[in-house]
Amino acid sequence: MNTDKVLDAKGLSCPMPVVRSKKAMDEIKTGQVLELHTTDSGALNDIPAWARSANHQVLDHQEENGVYKFWIQKG
């Protein structure tokens, strides 16, 4: 998957993964994709909920060894 920006938020707990993602989104253009890495299990529900609320689209998400990865397209 094409990624325009990668955000490593591993080790950060709620609310920081979303706070950092929001900031990262401000730095990319509409249609570009942010790849987020987080270890906070709260992100599983919160990232999609935040994306819906902010009009972004979660294109995909995966879990690998306790790391949750999200690909979020800026809306």
Added chain:
Amino acid sequence: MIHAMKPKEAAERIIHGELFILDVRNEVDFADWKIEGKQVESINIPYFDLIDGVETALEEIPQDAKDVLVVCAKEGSSRFVAEQLDEAGLDEVYYLEGGMKAWSEYLHPVKIGDLSDGGSIYQFNRIGKGCLSYLVESNGEAAIIDAARMVEPYISFLEENNLRLTYVMDTHLHADHISGGRKLAEITGGKYYLPPKDAQEVTFTYHPLVEGGTIRIGNTEIAIHPIYSPGHTIGSTSFLLDDQYLLSGDILFVDSIGRPDLAGKAEDWVSDLRYSLYDLYKGLSSDLVVLPAHFGKMNEIEEDGKVSARLGDLFAENEGLQVEDEQDFRKMVTENLPPQPNSYQEIRQTNMGKIVPNEEEQREMEIGPNRCAVHQ
């Protein structure tokens, strides 16, 4: 000023006072499960909608709201929002220490009453999940019934009151929470009793809880008589304590009755449930005080913090006990049931010792309401 509010203080306010709650979890988690109370008003604005400013929240907080408690899943986001509310000029703002995770695990002990020949009974209310457990003590010995997963509150209570735990009992194989019974028995050396019909697949040794035997606590006349009362599970057992109290497990609640479907055998167990409620319980003294293993709604908690009711009053008022026609009853308890408790199958497996999740996994499995009752 920002203050941390411990679950204990939140519980006191929820039972006896007023609270305005700003829940900053996502909408799905809020809709699934939240803090409720008679004098509790709550609104939901997810924290991710408050990152750039808290004006929308400030507009919705009433001017006369006494104390504002910000709540999230684990604490971090509620602190984040509370700090912003403080900066925006809100006078007194609290965040829930440990978040909903800690709230779900908090046990609130309330003394129910004295026993006839010395000794007393306490109700440990897990308010965040609606689970009730009991500690009976007499002459330096104690029994615990339907223990929650968190054993520390019971252990501290036993130590503070110089009690030796001799019996640990579960009224049935639980599907909504992980029983702390086995762990308590291991730590204290007490005996762990389970109804044998619910324990056929357990992987550990236990003592069978059978009718007819009497369990004595201390050397007084305090007696606990097990009564086989199937329906919620095939083994469900009630306890008659001191001829005063009926510990009804998940068979009968203050405002509802148990559901028969959590082991996937609703059709088979409906007639058992009806027999236990409409024949067996009906034959008991109407002056017994019913002490259930759950409450469903916050209004079941009385002003004094107790959840209990006179059996005779329940036969007059509890809607689950007013269904004359057997077919109507069958319909009521098998149709329109609420969703199953979260992870109920894994919880049953854990309580049988078949799977051994770690603490964090156990916590995740238990998140959410108990959903063990049939409400009309």
